[in-house]
Amino acid sequence: MRILKTNFNNSDTNKKDDLEQITEVLLNYIEGTANGQPERLRKAFNPNFNLYTVEKDTLWIRSGEKYISNIKVGEKSNRKGSIISIDIEKDAAIAKAEIIVPNWRVFTDYFLILKYEGTWKIVHKSYTWRELLKA
Template identity: 50%
Template sequence: MKKTFLIAALLLFANSITFAQDDLKAVRATLTDYMEGTSKGQIARIKRAFTPNAALYSVNPDGTEKRLPIATYIGYFKEGQARDRKGKIISVDIVNDAAHAKVEIISGNTRFTDYMLLLKLKDGWKIINKSYTRENIN
């Protein structure tokens, strides 16, 4: 009886590791769609990464909240028009169907630090909100 329980527990543990690895791979793919879509002017990839109701949040120079709907943000990019943007994933944390990630984007002399909130929806992992800050790097 104990052997059967131990084997079942080990199989369950191995299965959960596989699901966790699959989720991590899927979250990273969503973040890559965002980073490469914005750097290569691939509008479909940007749209695939975000939910239609997503928004971007930052701080205005006067210290107030700035909210930018995702449709407005996507409108800043032109299909096929590459930009000087290099992105990398700094960290990802996943619990069940929710995740957050930290992404760094270098564009010219500016470093953007993005904090993404993601949910695992019926059509996969999607970014539901992004908050970000920027700093000059010389």
């Protein structure tokens, strides 16, 4: 995992704690999808979240619960994910991640992450992708 950019002053202890917690949330998503661990996705996401993307100039909205239900327990994939950036302000954060599915696509994920009831949760995910050249 790599974090290329964060937006906070290194002397701010609370934001360091928040950064660690947000990183854990994002890793629950990245590693949970790669390793067939839907329970980790449920820890990462607000139960009412949706996924948003545009395909052929049409907005597609997908149920978060349906997305999680497609992750089969123990079914690993060859996805490789990395955190590109995290930007935190008080109880709100945005993050960007890149997911590479070899010989298929590179997904760019954008997350809205909020801290409520003492916990950071992904409340919104939008994404796009580009095709990879076949090796």
